[in-house]
Every structure is written in structure tokens, then in C-alpha cells.
Amino acid sequence: MNRSITKVRNGVSYRVSKKPTRQQIAVSDLTVGMHVVELDRPWEDSPFLFQGFLLEDEFDIQMVQDVCQWVYVEVIEEHWQAIDKPNAAPIKQVSRFVEKREMAQQLTQANRTYRSAKLQVKELFASAHLGQAMNFKAAQQTVKECVSRVIDNPNAMLWLTRLKHQDEYTAEHSVNVCLLAIALGQQVDLAPYELENLGMCGLMHDIGKMKVPSEILNKPGRLDPNEFAEMARHTTYAKQLLMGRSDIYPGAVDVAYNHHERLDGKGYPRGLDSSKLSLFTRIVTIVDAYDAMTSDRCYKRGMSSLDAMRILNKNRGTQFDDELVRKFITMIGMYPPGYLLEMSNGEVGIILSADKDFKLKPRVILVLDPNKQPQPERIINLAYDPMDDRGQAYTPIGVYRSGAFGVNVAEFINRGLRIQGNDAL
Ligand SMILES: [Fe+2]
Structure with missing residues (x-):
């Protein structure tokens, strides 16, 4: 499912659907504001904590260039379809980078x-x-x-x-x-x-x-x-x-x-x-x-x-x-931030947040693989219906408190924040 909203431009109503996609890009072409979602090597071989981070300044770009040859960046494609003229070709398509490390x-x-x-x-x-x-x-x-x-x-x-x-x-x-x-x-x-x-x-x-x-x-x-x-x-x-x-x-x-x-x-x-x-x-x-x-x-x-x-x-x-x-x-809501979410493929994540309009489709940071073993952390947004390892849409099957499946949310956040160089912990 794409996110779809209605926008009016020049007196014409459009249904605007957004779809996140990824684009491979050479590290020499990186610019500030791009959102890196995949590296040309395993995340655990890199100094980056989260799979998915924003390039905030030249220093960030330099760090990626030091480690990688190429990366994938995420873009959002917007398709503008005139509502009054359903057969008309989409008149505009723009891409913009999204920020996730926020x-x-x-x-x-x-x-x-x-x-x-x-x-x-x-x-x-x-x-x-x-x-x-x-x-x-x-x-x-x-x-x-x-x-x-x-x-x-x-x-x-x-x-x-x-x-x-x-x-x-x-x-x-x-x-x-x-x-x-x-x-x-x-x-x-x-x-x-x-x-x-x-x-x-x-x-x-x-x-x-x-x-x-x-x-x-x-x-x-x-x-x-x-x-x-x-x-x-x-x-x-x-x-x-x-x-x-x-x-x-x-x-x-x-x-x-x-x-x-x-x-x-x-x-x-x-x-x-x-x-x-x-x-x-x-x-x-x-x-x-x-x-x-x-x-x-x-x-x-x-x-x-x-x-x-x-x-x-x-x-x-x-x-x-x-x-x-x-x-x-x-x-x-049904999916309170900080709770654990088990998916139908067995993966387990920590609920990060849910948009006001997508309360049943929260953003989740996946921490355990289908066999309940630790895996490199990866953020998914259920509002975009991402696919799991079986090619099926990620579907939540249970909400659990911290401690279930051996995942202690406090430990996770402390470790995560410390790795980012936060000395307040
Ligand atoms: Fe009281």
C-alpha cells in the first residue's frame, strides 16, 4: 500500500501517492540530506549503528566515503494523479530524500x-x-x-x-x-x-x-x-x-x-x-x-x-x-512506542513510533531474526508495507513488554545511544 493524500494545485485536485524506493549511488555522488539505507558491505563491518541514517554534513559523507565504494540511498517517489481526470497520465513525479535517524x-x-x-x-x-x-x-x-x-x-x-x-x-x-x-x-x-x-x-x-x-x-x-x-x-x-x-x-x-x-x-x-x-x-x-x-x-x-x-x-x-x-x-494506540512487536515471519522489533494517520502501521526497529537470534538493527515502516524474507508483507502478530524474547529495551537503548558517542549515559 502506498500512502495517498489529496492535494490541490492550480485549482485541480490530485491524489498524491508516495512510495519509498532505493537507488544505488557511488559514494562520490553523495550529498548532504541523502538517506543511506544500505552499504556495499555488511553493517556489522561498518562503524554505523543504524541501518538507515541521514548524511547531515560533509563529515558524514567523508565517513561513508572512507568505508564504502557505493551505497543505496532511499528516495520517495511522488505520483500525482488528477482525481477529476482518472485516465490522464500522472503529471508530475518528484523524488526527495527522507530522514530516518531523527x-x-x-x-x-x-x-x-x-x-x-x-x-x-x-x-x-x-x-x-x-x-x-x-x-x-x-x-x-x-x-x-x-x-x-x-x-x-x-x-x-x-x-x-x-x-x-x-x-x-x-x-x-x-x-x-x-x-x-x-x-x-x-x-x-x-x-x-x-x-x-x-x-x-x-x-x-x-x-x-x-x-x-x-x-x-x-x-x-x-x-x-x-x-x-x-x-x-x-x-x-x-x-x-x-x-x-x-x-x-x-x-x-x-x-x-x-x-x-x-x-x-x-x-x-x-x-x-x-x-x-x-x-x-x-x-x-x-x-x-x-x-x-x-x-x-x-x-x-x-x-x-x-x-x-x-x-x-x-x-x-x-x-x-x-x-x-x-x-x-x-x-x-495499539502499538505503543517502546513495546516489542513480533512479526508473522518470527522477527521481533521494538516499536519506534506510529504516524497519527497510520496508528496501526508503526515504525519498528527489527532486532531479532526469524529464529529469534540477534540481527543487525534495521528500521522498517509498516505504513509502506515492506516485505519480509519470505516475500510477504510484514504483519504484526503480538505486542510484548520489554524482556520478552530476551530483548531488554533499556539495554538496547543504552547500548545504542552509547555507540553513537553519547556520553550522557
Ligand atoms: Fe497517588
């Missing part, structure tokens, strides 16, 4: 922002725990950065929310809630400054847990009723910690106090009815539940993204805001 670069930047946010949370939460002065300034700056990253490339940031470590649950959960809230806030067209406020609410929503005795907070198992009551007090503790402070968005108090309330009034601590629940509280409540359900804890394994979305869906209108849950499910 995702890897944005992941590097996203990872840096994520780590910095995690650090800020840890520091702030440690101060709250010890009763020391809390400084929100640095966290505010990091949240601002999170907002720009989510606006730039939500997929890269959402990737990172999948990389969970049990021992870092509280900090990672806070950052994940911050990021997911920003991403959902974007779906309801909040302005950047509102997203910053919302992100801060997400980051701080569980700060009250720092006042819960650690034997309850870290208990490896179900809480008894008394322990649960104490744990539920984290909402009230948060209010006490944040109330009246002039250096944090005042709405953060509301969200931290109310994020366990429900639309049907059966939540805690006050059993508020829906009219009292702000938009920010409703957003944080949904993403908080989703991230908690999909996280591994020492006493239970997290559920799949799909199962968590089913639960959100089931509780639409009673526990969670109906419209926001719909938007959240559409945003996360």
Missing part, C-alpha cells in the same frame, strides 16, 4: 531530559522525606524541557516511560505521570504554559508518599486495612507539603490532594463529586492509573498496555473522565 537523535535528547527529571524528583522527594526545604526551581525548568520534548516528538518521550526499574518506582512513576499528562494535555489543545503547569502537577502528585512510613510505602505485598488508610493519607500529606507555597503552581495542591477521587464520588480522601474535579486532576488520575497498572512491583507483575487500557475503558464515566479516557486510548 528518532535515534531525539531519543538521546529525550533520555537526557528524562534522567534530569528523575534526579529533580529524587532530590525534591528526599527533602520532603527529611523535612528539609524544597527547591522547586530546577524541577520547574526540567518540566519546561519535558514540554518542549513532548511537543517536538511525543514518541521519544513515551518510549522512555516504558523503561521501568522496580527499585526506582517512585521517581520513575512521577516522571512518567508528568510526561503522560503533558502528552494527554496536548491532545486537549492546552497551551505550552498550561502543559508546564500540568507537568508540574504530574511530577508532584505523589510527593505526599514521602511522609508515609517507609515500611508501609515499600511493603512487598498487599497492605492491610490500617496500612492502606495510612497510605491513602499521602494525598493529605501532599496538601500539607505544597499548600501556601508561592514557588509552585497552586493547582499542584489540588491535583495532589484529589488524584484518588472518582467521578462517582467513591474516591478518597473526601469522596468529592465530579463537579469538583478539575481538568488537570482528571488527566493526572488517568495517566497515574495507567502507569501504575503497567509497572512491575516486587509483589506483582505489571499488566500489558492493552489490558490497562481495557480497565480504563471499563471505568469510563464512573472512575475516570469519559472523553479524556477516549483521547488517552487513541493517543497510546
Whole structure:
């Protein structure tokens, strides 16, 4: 299937279909902006990490020229067919080079922002725990950065929310809630400054847990009723910690106090009815539940993204805001970035991203061959219906969490980013 869109030029409507193809080219003819998809030698014999990278400057070209005689570059052919005159020959065909390494670069930047946010949370939460002065300034700056990253490339940031470590649950959960809230806030067209406020609410929503005795907070198992009551007090503790402070968005108090309330009034601590629940509280409540359900804890394994979305869906209108849950499910999609995808030929890849209009056809970086053995990483875009080794279109047959088939997404991203010379890791 080609991607097809309608464009109007000089008053005439055209159906424009795009088809990626590859062209062999001598390395002496390379120019900046070309996208190299294949070398004249195996990738593992070259210094290049990804099968598919953009020539960004003369230095990149020089590197390829040092290693290869010729390469394949990818071009996109555009076929313009007049809609009103179906029999007319296509009047225009243009080719342009496409860029694919962008995702890897944005992941590097996203990872840096994520780590910095995690650090800020840890520091702030440690101060709250010890009763020391809390400084929100640095966290505010990091949240601002999170907002720009989510606006730039939500997929890269959402990737990172999948990389969970049990021992870092509280900090990672806070950052994940911050990021997911920003991403959902974007779906309801909040302005950047509102997203910053919302992100801060997400980051701080569980700060009250720092006042819960650690034997309850870290208990490896179900809480008894008394322990649960104490744990539920984290909402009230948060209010006490944040109330009246002039250096944090005042709405953060509301969200931290109310994020366990429900639309049907059966939540805690006050059993508020829906009219009292702000938009920010409703957003944080949904993403908080989703991230908690999909996280591994020492006493239970997290559920799949799909199962968590089913639960959100089931509780639409009673526990969670109906419209926001719909938007959240559409945003996360069937193929969430950072999850593993098994193909019908047995190959396994990591989901990179999915275009808004091609939610069921994500981009995937293939990492295991049909026999589940490591293979040189290769990016495919299912929107273009690429063929597998059997000459059949790649078809996804299952979505799995990191760790399935021995593929640890965190290890992969760390290794990948390090190979690219990123010293932030
Ligand atoms: Fe909470």
C-alpha cells in the first residue's frame, strides 16, 4: 500500500501517492540530506549503528566515503494523479530524500531530559522525606524541557516511560505521570504554559508518599486495612507539603490532594463529586492509573498496555473522565512506542513510533531474526508495507513488554545511544 493524500494545485485536485524506493549511488555522488539505507558491505563491518541514517554534513559523507565504494540511498517517489481526470497520465513525479535517524537523535535528547527529571524528583522527594526545604526551581525548568520534548516528538518521550526499574518506582512513576499528562494535555489543545503547569502537577502528585512510613510505602505485598488508610493519607500529606507555597503552581495542591477521587464520588480522601474535579486532576488520575497498572512491583507483575487500557475503558464515566479516557486510548494506540512487536515471519522489533494517520502501521526497529537470534538493527515502516524474507508483507502478530524474547529495551537503548558517542549515559 502506498500512502495517498489529496492535494490541490492550480485549482485541480490530485491524489498524491508516495512510495519509498532505493537507488544505488557511488559514494562520490553523495550529498548532504541523502538517506543511506544500505552499504556495499555488511553493517556489522561498518562503524554505523543504524541501518538507515541521514548524511547531515560533509563529515558524514567523508565517513561513508572512507568505508564504502557505493551505497543505496532511499528516495520517495511522488505520483500525482488528477482525481477529476482518472485516465490522464500522472503529471508530475518528484523524488526527495527522507530522514530516518531523527528518532535515534531525539531519543538521546529525550533520555537526557528524562534522567534530569528523575534526579529533580529524587532530590525534591528526599527533602520532603527529611523535612528539609524544597527547591522547586530546577524541577520547574526540567518540566519546561519535558514540554518542549513532548511537543517536538511525543514518541521519544513515551518510549522512555516504558523503561521501568522496580527499585526506582517512585521517581520513575512521577516522571512518567508528568510526561503522560503533558502528552494527554496536548491532545486537549492546552497551551505550552498550561502543559508546564500540568507537568508540574504530574511530577508532584505523589510527593505526599514521602511522609508515609517507609515500611508501609515499600511493603512487598498487599497492605492491610490500617496500612492502606495510612497510605491513602499521602494525598493529605501532599496538601500539607505544597499548600501556601508561592514557588509552585497552586493547582499542584489540588491535583495532589484529589488524584484518588472518582467521578462517582467513591474516591478518597473526601469522596468529592465530579463537579469538583478539575481538568488537570482528571488527566493526572488517568495517566497515574495507567502507569501504575503497567509497572512491575516486587509483589506483582505489571499488566500489558492493552489490558490497562481495557480497565480504563471499563471505568469510563464512573472512575475516570469519559472523553479524556477516549483521547488517552487513541493517543497510546495499539502499538505503543517502546513495546516489542513480533512479526508473522518470527522477527521481533521494538516499536519506534506510529504516524497519527497510520496508528496501526508503526515504525519498528527489527532486532531479532526469524529464529529469534540477534540481527543487525534495521528500521522498517509498516505504513509502506515492506516485505519480509519470505516475500510477504510484514504483519504484526503480538505486542510484548520489554524482556520478552530476551530483548531488554533499556539495554538496547543504552547500548545504542552509547555507540553513537553519547556520553550522557
Ligand atoms: Fe497517588
